[in-house]
Amino acid sequence: MDLIIRQGDLVLPGGKVQRGDVGIRDGVIAAIAPQLSESARREIDATGQLVFPGFIDPHTHMGIPILDTFSIDDFESGSRAAAAGGVTTILDFTVQRPGQSLEEALDERLALARGRCHVDFNIHVNITDRPERWLSQIEALCRRGFTSFKVFSTYRQAGMMIRWPQFRQVLAAIRDAGGLLMLHAEDNDLIERDTEAHLKAGRLDPIYHARSRTPEAEARAIQRAAEIAGELEAELYIVHLSSAAGLEAGLRARRQGVRIYLETCPQYLLLDESRYLQANGHWYITTPPLRSPADREALWAALARGDIDTVGTDHCPFTRAQKEAGGRQFHRTPNGLPGVEWLFPLLYTYGVAEGKLSLQRLVSVLAENSAGLFGLDHRKGRLAPGMDADLVIWDPSARGHIDGARQHGRADWSPYQDFPLAGRVRWTLVRGHTLVADGHFVGQEVHGSLIPARSRTQTASG
């Protein structure tokens, strides 16, 4: 063995915790046993620690253009933050510029990630410019290992919106290719109506971001998209679900037999719209907006029941200076929050340690389900022999808190400032490479690599 992790409390598939050793050879988990008799070149004593499969953040945006600026993390700094928080795989998105094909946009994005990303990665393919024109590229992209696509039912003025007839065409093409379509679900008509009303009346304070993008807008878009998915018998993945109304629309569709998957984010579980009324309320502008405490609780309950499939962060950080440049006006402030570093520590602390979430649910929503949906489950998502040696060793007896001044990404603030944490990431390994050692980021060389996804049909047939 190259490395043996000794006597950790191993969080196995299904959430079962068993004390034992994990042996790693050639970047893969070679053996798991109560006690491995062989020796290794290196050993880590994990007594009293929880050993998790590496976590997957299915939703990050490193260095993307928003308004007249860029999200501040690139693949290097953003993946450093990911590793520090126990995320060993990130799924980012392309940026399709007008006139660019899906393949060109993908190759441009891959060039930014390759050799820069500390953790493993794959890229979702955004379809924003004249969607009907690129239907013929979808199958080839799936064969290349890029099986997930994303469209937006809003952002018409930014030239990113898909119309429902085109949505139907794209969804059918992705279904036929064995891919998965992800939807940013907000009804554009409602959003334009409410936004214009507030702008016209000079209501520009941060709270009007939330008033302009309502739960009803989310629910209406989910309902419309789910109807089409049902008619086409296609699968559909809703990104960053934020509201009880949106949740209800999704669950209603599921009861009617639609194969709809729901993702939420830590910000919708842990923050609410009262943040917009604070002096620094504009820092919290993100889309969808933060909602009410009742929405937050509805999402927690759904997560605990298993009605929400994944938690991603929508990591899209801006510095305080970037946020200030919008003059505290909601429509001029870049949208997005830092998150990837705190995904697992927050879900552990406010889910598991508070008794809201079982360890089984935690590993499902942060590892297993994303691996399955995005075609990575032949290598990722489970602590089991034969899987990539992506591991997180967590010390549940450590105590600390989040401090935006001491993070690994480039944001100089955190939406979770001073939130207490019920533990600490001690070690993060990606395919056996040590990125975090005894609580410190040590990833001097870049080891992350592109993990090609298997299509839904390949996955179904094993």
Ligand SMILES: [Zn+2]
């Ligand atoms: Zn996003």
